[in-house]
Amino acid sequence: MFKRSNITFIIVTEKGRKTFEFKTSTSLVWLLGLCCVAVLVIVPLGIISYLDKYELTQKAAQLEQDKALLLEQVGQIEQLEEMLVRLTRGNDQLRAILGTPEALDEVAAQPSEEAPYISFMQRLRWGHVHTVPTLWPLRGPVIRPFSEEHPSVVIAAAAGSLVQASAAGQVLQVGYDADLGYVVTLDHGNGLLTQYGYNARLLVDVGDYVLKGQSIALLDEGRGSRRPGLHYAVQEDGQFLDPSRYRLWK
Numbered sequence: 025m026f027k028r029s030n031i032t033f034i035i036v037t038e039k040g041r042k043t044f045e046f047k048t049s050t051s052l053v054w055l056l057g058l059c060c061v062a063v064l065v066i067v068p069l070g071i072i073s074y075l076d077k078y079e080l081t082q083k084a085a086q087l088e089q090d091k092a093l094l095l096e097q098v099g100q101i102e103q104l105e106e107m108l109v110r111l112t113r114g115n116d117q118l119r120a121i122l123g124t125p126e127a128l129d130e131v132a133a134q135p136s137e138e139a140p141y142i143s144f145m146q147r148l149r150w151g152h153v154h155t156v157p158t159l160w161p162l163r164g165p166v167i168r169p170f171s172e173e174h175p176s177v178v179i180a181a182a183a184g185s186l187v188q189a190s191a192a193g194q195v196l197q198v199g200y201d202a203d204l205g206y207v208v209t210l211d212h213g214n215g216l217l218t219q220y221g222y223n224a225r226l227l228v229d230v231g232d233y234v235l236k237g238q239s240i241a242l243l244d245e246g247r248g249s250r251r252p253g254l255h256y257a258v259q260e261d262g263q264f265l266d267p268s269r270y271r272l273w274k
Contacts, residue, residue, distance in 0.1 A: 154236045155212045157190035158272040161220060161256055162243070166268075168253075175264035176219070176257035183245040183252040187220050188237050190256075190270075195232045195240075204255050205244055210234065215262065221255030222246075 031053055035044040162185050168178035193212035201207050204221030208228060211217055224244035234240055246252040258267045 154192045157218050157270045159190045161187050161190050170266040177267050178253040180253045185243040186239040187241040189234045189240050192236045195228045195230050198226050217259040219257040
């Protein structure tokens with residue numbers, strides 16, 4: 025068996041009047057020494073680990089910010105792509121409408137039943153786009169398309185939405201209709217008219233000149249089973265035509 029050894033610590037006061045003696049085993053001293061060494065090693069390692077974790081947390085937060093910024097930029101790029109697609113489609117539609125000067129001359133020489141389209145195309149050809157109803161009066165889906173029975177379209181939108189003039193022109197008529205509610209009719213010249221119904225309030229009066237995109241009415245809340253929506257009609261040379269044929273940049 026191993027002989028147990030002790031270590032004695034003697035403490036002498038400054039004046040030497042008293043002494044204090046402590047005895048402890050060698051193994052306990054070694055244990056305390058190892059504990060001190062462990063503390064001296066573990067504490068720095070813990071501090072280093074904490075600093076590393078803090079740095080990683082900061083980097084993770086920065087990456088999240090970069091990710092959010094990247095997603096926002098991607099969204100902007102997608103919006104620009106959609107805008108480019110709409111502009112391309114509008115340009116293609118405009119080219120298809122205009123055609124070549126020779127084609128327009130042929131159209132002008134055709135019989136009178138196709139005359140309603142002449143002034144419309146000539147305006148576009150001569151750069152008078154502001155008097156052509158190419159602008160949709162408000163944003164929303166078409167819930168009732170154009171037909172012979174209903175020679176207009178109904179565009180769904182929230183009640184109170186601002187209705188915009190689809191082209192520049194003069195206010196020809198304003199008033200209340202039992203079926204269409206408050207209605208405003210714009211005259212764009214040369215027999216081209218646009219009509220806007222199902223309104224709660226009109227913002228223009230007869231004789232006013234409005235610009236393309238100017239607010240002319242506020243949409244009503246709908247009546248009965250009818251949901252809020254704008255009655256929108258286009259009339260050229262006395263004939264009602266599908267408003268979507270005039271619409272550009274969808």
